[in-house]
Amino acid sequence: MLLTHILNLVVKVILRQFDVPKAKADKALDVASQALVDLAGDIEMEEAIMDKRDDDEEDDDDDNGEEGSID
Secondary structure (H helix, E strand, O other): OHHHHHHHHHHHHHHHOOOOOHHHHHHHHHHHHHHHHHHHOOHHHHHHHHHHHHHHHHHHHHOOOOOOOOO
């Protein structure tokens, strides 16, 4: 029982090293949020462009002059 209690205390001390101080928590969250926004960028625009390109390629494949044939 005592060993479990000591182990618990040791784990808490180790994990506390990774805690963000409360004063910096909001700033860290803002920085992380901005980083995610920067990474995402114009993902919806890029996705629409890729969808259009895929649709165009499918249309080109359909117009190969061999209707009803299977490759």
